[in-house]
Amino acid sequence: MGVNVIRLLKNKPLASTTFPYLVASGDYHDLASKDVDLVEITNIGQHFYEILNHTHSKKLGIEIAISKLRATDDQKLARNVALIKSIHSFTEKHGNQLVLTSGASSVFEMVSGRCFDALLNLCDIKPETYWISLNKWLEYKISMRCYASDT
Amino acid sequence: MPVTLKRRYKRRYILVLCRSSSEELLSVTRRKAVNMFGYVLAQKAYLRLIDKIGPDLHVIRCRSQFLGEVLCALALIGTEHSAVVLDVSGTVRSLRSRAAIKKTVLETVLGTSS
Numbered sequence: 594m595g596v597n598v599i600r601l602l603k604n605k606p607l608a609s610t611t612f613p614y615l616v617a618s619g620d621y622h623d624l625a626s627k628d629v630d631l632v633e634i635t636n637i638g639q640h641f642y643e644i645l646n647h648t649h650s651k652k653l654g655i656e657i658a659i660s661k662l663r664a665t666d667d668q669k670l671a672r673n674v675a676l677i678k679s680i681h682s683f684t685e686k687h688g689n690q691l692v693l694t695s696g697a698s699s700v701f702e703m704v705s706g707r708c709f710d711a712l713l714n715l716c717d718i719k720p721e722t723y724w725i726s727l728n729k730w731l732e733y734k735i736s737m738r739c740y741a742s743d744t
Numbered sequence: 745m746p747v748t749l750k751r752r753y754k755r756r757y758i759l760v761l762c763r764s765s766s767e768e769l770l771s772v773t774r775r776k777a778v779n780m781f782g783y784v785l786a787q788k789a790y791l792r793l794i795d796k797i798g799p800d801l802h803v804i805r806c807r808s809q810f811l812g813e814v815l816c817a818l819a820l821i822g823t824e825h826s827a828v829v830l831d832v833s834g835t836v837r838s839l840r841s842r843a844a845i846k847k848t849v850l851e852t853v854l855g856t857s858s
Binding site: 671704712 | 761762763776779780811812813815816818819820821822823826827828829830832850853854
């Protein structure tokens, strides 16, 4: 089973799959849902913190796309950088995981590893600890599922 | 502050994939760095355009001390000029040799012959 590619699905498949996957959602009200692994945050507000505080779902991924940060103006960008830092400490506290993604739809929108590290440093997040915790989170999420055999 | 024996500041050469022209890329990066970190840091970063390899590959230079800030600015450039950092090197010679390999890979990925 190739684990290098992890598919993002909108809904949980009814039968077991041959490939590893994560169930992703763009609606932050799904933070309380047990079926969702990854929730993309597009608009961060106080309400988001309240939902996250009351959710019983542990090991949930909170996705923030850099393509969304790119689209914001510079004042909002500075605010978002501060919010990413607080979200990271918040997710660590509640046993969840911050997932920083490129959100790329083409090759020209991709973000290199060094840029990710620079952005993490900008948000006062140590890149080494972030990548280790992300790797552990992914391994946990993938290993929790049953997969059908290819043969 | 890292200073070489020649008492010159250490530099980093960045290989950037961007569809915009080199001058446009540099001005957009400078503007972003100014907006994010201020005029003083953007000036100290000493951003310069060095080379252009093919239509989409650009080489820009900055002071190694401010590499992180420059990479942040490049990563957060607006969607209309979005840039991808492909490589970072201490010498332009090694960057050029690595860029040649990356260029052929990119040509197959993008399906273009530049």
